[in-house]
Structure formats: C-alpha cells, structure tokens
Amino acid sequence: MDQTDQIKGLEVHQERSLWWDALVRLSRNRAAVTGAIIILVILIAAVFAPMIAPKGFDEANLRAPFAIPLWISRVFPNLKPMEEGGYTLINNEYPLGADKLGRDVFSRILYGARVSLLVAFIGPTVALILGTIIGVTSGFLGGGVDNAIMRIADVMYAFPTLLFIILMLVYFRNSFRESSPGTFIFALGRLDASIGGLLFVFIGIGITSWMGNGRLARGQVLSIRQTEYIAAARALGASTPRILFRHVMPNILGPMIIAETLAIPAYISYEAFLSFIGLGVLPPTPSWGGMIAEGAQYIQNYPYLTVFPALALFIVMFAFNFLGDGLRDALDPRMRGVD
Amino acid sequence: MTKFIVRRLSWMILVLLVVSIITFIFMHAVPGGPFTLERPLPPATLEQLQIRYGLHLSLPEQYINYMTNLIVPVVTRGRLDPASRSDYLINFPLPFSDELVFRWMDFGPSYKSTTRTVNDIFRENLPLSAQLGLQASIFAIALGLPLGVIAALRRNTFYDYFGMGIAIFGVSIPVIISAPILQYVIGVQLGWLPLSGWGKPSQMILPVVTLGFSQSAVIARVTRASMLQVLNEDFVRTAHAKGLRERQVVVGHVLKNALIPVVTVIGPMLAFLITGSFIVETIFAIPGMGRFFVVSLFGRDYSVIMGSILLLATLVVLANTLVDVAYAWLDPRIRYY
Numbered sequence: 010m011d012q013t014d015q016i017k018g019l020e021v022h023q024e025r026s027l028w029w030d031a032l033v034r035l036s037r038n039r040a041a042v043t044g045a046i047i048i049l050v051i052l053i054a055a056v057f058a059p060m061i062a063p064k065g066f067d068e069a070n071l072r073a074p075f076a077i078p079l080w081i082s083r084v085f086p087n088l089k090p091m092e093e094g095g096y097t098l099i100n101n102e103y104p105l106g107a108d109k110l111g112r113d114v115f116s117r118i119l120y121g122a123r124v125s126l127l128v129a130f131i132g133p134t135v136a137l138i139l140g141t142i143i144g145v146t147s148g149f150l151g152g153g154v155d156n157a158i159m160r161i162a163d164v165m166y167a168f169p170t171l172l173f174i175i176l177m178l179v180y181f182r183n184s185f186r187e188s189s190p191g192t193f194i195f196a197l198g199r200l201d202a203s204i205g206g207l208l209f210v211f212i213g214i215g216i217t218s219w220m221g222n223g224r225l226a227r228g229q230v231l232s233i234r235q236t237e238y239i240a241a242a243r244a245l246g247a248s249t250p251r252i253l254f255r256h257v258m259p260n261i262l263g264p265m266i267i268a269e270t271l272a273i274p275a276y277i278s279y280e281a282f283l284s285f286i287g288l289g290v291l292p293p294t295p296s297w298g299g300m301i302a303e304g305a306q307y308i309q310n311y312p313y314l315t316v317f318p319a320l321a322l323f324i325v326m327f328a329f330n331f332l333g334d335g336l337r338d339a340l341d342p343r344m345r346g347v348d
Numbered sequence: 349m350t351k352f353i354v355r356r357l358s359w360m361i362l363v364l365l366v367v368s369i370i371t372f373i374f375m376h377a378v379p380g381g382p383f384t385l386e387r388p389l390p391p392a393t394l395e396q397l398q399i400r401y402g403l404h405l406s407l408p409e410q411y412i413n414y415m416t417n418l419i420v421p422v423v424t425r426g427r428l429d430p431a432s433r434s435d436y437l438i439n440f441p442l443p444f445s446d447e448l449v450f451r452w453m454d455f456g457p458s459y460k461s462t463t464r465t466v467n468d469i470f471r472e473n474l475p476l477s478a479q480l481g482l483q484a485s486i487f488a489i490a491l492g493l494p495l496g497v498i499a500a501l502r503r504n505t506f507y508d509y510f511g512m513g514i515a516i517f518g519v520s521i522p523v524i525i526s527a528p529i530l531q532y533v534i535g536v537q538l539g540w541l542p543l544s545g546w547g548k549p550s551q552m553i554l555p556v557v558t559l560g561f562s563q564s565a566v567i568a569r570v571t572r573a574s575m576l577q578v579l580n581e582d583f584v585r586t587a588h589a590k591g592l593r594e595r596q597v598v599v600g601h602v603l604k605n606a607l608i609p610v611v612t613v614i615g616p617m618l619a620f621l622i623t624g625s626f627i628v629e630t631i632f633a634i635p636g637m638g639r640f641f642v643v644s645l646f647g648r649d650y651s652v653i654m655g656s657i658l659l660l661a662t663l664v665v666l667a668n669t670l671v672d673v674a675y676a677w678l679d680p681r682i683r684y685y
Contacts, residue, residue: 086537087536163363164363164367164370166668167661167664167665167668168657169663171626172656172660175641175642175645176657177374179378179645179646180374180377183378184377184378186379274519281522282524282626282627285524286626301525301528304528305528305630308528308532309536312536315532316528316529319525319529322524323520323525326521327517327520330516330520334516
C-alpha cells in the first residue's frame, strides 16, 4: 500500500463528522427507523389533513349523533345496530364513527394530530432553548449568578408540576379575557386564540420544564470548562462567546437532545392531560386528549369515542419512544448495550 | 450526617415559604374572586362576605394571616367535639388533662363549601389520594424491580426482550390512555371489576394498576441499566472468584449497589403518584384531592388552592430530601455537605 492511499483513507475517515456517524448508526436501528417512519406518516397526514379528512373537524350533523359504520358494531360486541335490536345508528359515511354532535371522529383525529405533533416538536424546543441558555449562563458565569439560578431551579422543582401548569393556565386564560385591547396580554391572548389555545400550553410547558435541561447544561459546562482544550482556546485568545458557541455548545448538545427526545412523550401527555381537564386546546379545535376526555363520559355505551383517539395517541408515543431510544444509542455510543 | 439532614430540612422550609408566596401572588392575580358569580351579589352583601373572610385586607396582610393560622400551633381548652375539629387539621388531646387539646395547621374556611372547612376537606379526601398513590407505588416497585433484575441477569434472552418489551409498552401508555381502555375492557366488556368508586378492594384494583403500571416500566428500565453496569464491575468478578454462590453475589453485591440509581427514581415517583393522580381520580370517580384542586381553581376557592399546593409541595420536597439522605446513606462515597 503506498502512501497516497493511506492519506486518502485518512481523509475519508476525517470527513465523517460526529453527526453523520450518529445518523448512520441510527439508520441501522430497525426500531428507531420504524418510529421515524410512523412519525413521518402522521406528520404528512397532519399537514395535509384538510385534503385527506372526509369532513371538517367541526362539521356537525345532528341527524347522525353517535352514528357508527357497520364494522365497528361487529368489533365492539355491545354496539348492536338498531335493526338488530341494539341502540346504535349505522352510517357508513363515518369510517371511525361520529361523536355526540355527529362530527366525524376520523377527521377529528387527523386534525388532532396537528396539536400533538406541534407539542411534540415545539415543547422540547422551548425547553431546550430555555434550559440551554439558563444552564450555560449559570455554569459559565459561576459565583452568585450560578447560585441564584440553581436556587430558583430548586424552588421550581418543589412545585408539583401539574398543579403549577394548571394554576398558570387558569391565570393566562382568565387575565386574557379581562384585559383591554392594546395591552401586551391582550395581544398574547389574540395570538393564543388564533392557534387554538396552544401558545399558553407551550408557555406553561416551557416554564415548568427548563430545570432538567438547565441542570444538565450547567453540569456539562462545568466539566468541560476544566478540560485542556478550553484552556488552549483561551490561551489562543478566543472570546467568551466564541468559546461558548464553538467549543462548549457542540459538546453539550448531544446529551441534551437525547434527554429532550426521551421527554417528548411526556410533553404529549401533558397537552393531552390539559385538554382533558379543559385547560388545553380551545374547542372546537380537536385534540386527542380532549377527545378522550369527552369520550370517557360515554365509555359504557360508545367506547369507540375513547378507544380511537387513545390508540392514535398510543401509536405516536410508541414511535417517539422508539426514536428517542435509538437516538440515545446513536448519539452516545457509551450507552450502547447498557440499556 | 445529622448536620446534613438539619441543613436539608431548613432549606426545605425556605423553599416551601417561597412556594407559598409565589402561589399566593399567582392565585390572586387571576381576575375574579370566590364571590364573583354569574349574577353579581349586591355590593353590601359582597362587602359583608369579604369582611367576614378577611378579604378586604391588603394582600400582604391576608398572606400573613393565612400563614400564621397555618404554622402556629395552639393549645385550647375544651372538649374535642366534631364541630371544633373542623378548625384545625391536626387535633391531638394532650395527656394528663381532659381539657387541653393541641391543635395545629388551620387551612382556613372554604369559600365555596358552606358546610366544610378546608381542614375537613383535606381530612376526608387526602387519605384517598394517599392510599391510591402509595398502593400504586408498591405495585410499581413490586412489578418493576423483579422485571428489571431478571432482564439484566438473563440478558439478551427471551426474558430480557419480553420484560423490556413490557417496559417500553408501559412507558408509551400514559394513564390517560390506559385508564379508559382498561375501564372499558375489564369493567364494561368483561364485567370483572366495578367501573368506578373507591373503598372496596375490588374498586381499588383498576385505578392502582393503571397508575402504577407506567411507573413500573420506568423502574424496570432503570433497574436493568444499573444492574448491567454493576455486573461488569471488578468486585463482582472477585465475588464470583471467591466461590460465592450466584444467589449471594446477586443479592449481596450486585443488587445492593445497583439499587442506588433506582432509589433516586422512586423518591420523585412517590411524590408524583400522590400528587399526579388527577386523571385516574377523574376517570374512576375517586373523590381524592386532584378533583378538588381543579374544581377549587375554577371557583377561585383561595384557601383550597393554597392548601393543596402547599401540602403537595411539602410531599414533593420531603420525598426529594429523603432521596438525598438515602443516597448519601447507600453510597458512602458521596460526600454530603
């Protein structure tokens, strides 16, 4: 083997960045790829919901309350059609049945995917950005600032998260209603109403979930600060922002992305929970959590109202869990085989 | 160690004070009050009500009044009858005397309920939530720990895949999904267990299983990961080389060390299960704290909101402190300060 070949080999090896390596490892993980494909399919369905959905999400039909197609009455044994002595109305126009107002459950699930996916992507992003900024500042500045920020995090940890989100959402929703036009809160409220009440859900999630990321980022910064290459960068005269963005951030991003991907299912279930108690997405915008809550009232007579949105939620959570596990294995090779 | 615990406890009190102040401010920042009704009350009535409950005072005064009633214990004279029990959460007849009663923690009157004080509400509803949470925790540990241990010991066999399959299943199913589905399948379709309520053992099974299952999955995963890490340690090889039996190695050496990360998960989980059972309480119609909290928040029932958050925050902080103490105790390498 001559020298040029060796050099070529070296070059090829160097061009593969850490992220490319991770991507290759991820693509070899069958469970993670399955998860990613499922998420992609649901994402497409959510984006093109107006074209795919047979009906509008708030298109009521008072002549078809609780109507179900024939196949549902075969699958659920106690939902016998009226013609056979049961109590259900058969209408095959609704692939997954209709709710109490005669709205198409299938279409509502499709539109509901928008809410869940938005939460799945924006929730972690908010937490990631807030957590990184706070954690890096805290770790890099140290001293009194660090102390103060960590004590605030301690206090936030003490709040029962769910109770705090509920308290905050009640506050947001009501102060908006009472505010006068022209104020900041009023503008926020309008923005919130225009996206179906999601803005306040995101704010609530952000405020209550930055602590984990913040601590993680701070810890990483503290340990990286001690390494020789930071000392070297400093000796070379690099400015603080350059050290932060060029040397510190790439190193802490991996663990934080892993942590956030694994937390996505939790965010999705937060939204579902908030909509369940009526504080999340504003009706008539459909959300899976809200649909489950509504259906739970009729669980004895019309179980499909709960079962289908629950199934949809389950599939998405499953997909994100698979993807998150795969991403962790791919980004952190040390963890491979351990969990 | 004692110094460490004392330090943690005093820090805990400080945190709770801050929590109480933040909650108080937030709660009063929400427009409207407990007496804002669909049809407004006549101004004179409203004024009378506000004076009766001390709501006419300034906010700092209200806060100080509330906290004083809550924190300062008193000793009263007189027999302990049901009516006077309502005034305090803790009523404790002192020994050597028929008349003296030690009383502590007055959460104040409920603005919405005319018959019960917040103390009554807590006394009747908190135990239900606590029962539910504790039983769910026991269920989660009893299921998750063995599952994780077996999966780690029989790594890459059927047991491992099966156990971890159940675990990822459990992590992916939040209570909001499993509660209605289990209720439908077992309660409605099969008719094995009652649909709702609380009290009889048969009524407890479904809520406890739904609440505990997803947590058991978390425990199983953490247990497995930490077991695998410990199994690779040198001292485990040494134990095997000494000729100890497999059982002794697993129980005495591996498990003891592998439990440390598990304990850190179980602490917050306990707090979460006691405070976070809203959905289960709603779906299974259990009159616990969760439902009361949501209802009181919509009705601006200030004393119930404040009391619930403080009580639950105390539980959360206490659980975290216990974890820290247990951690320091389990792992002598950890220095506490």
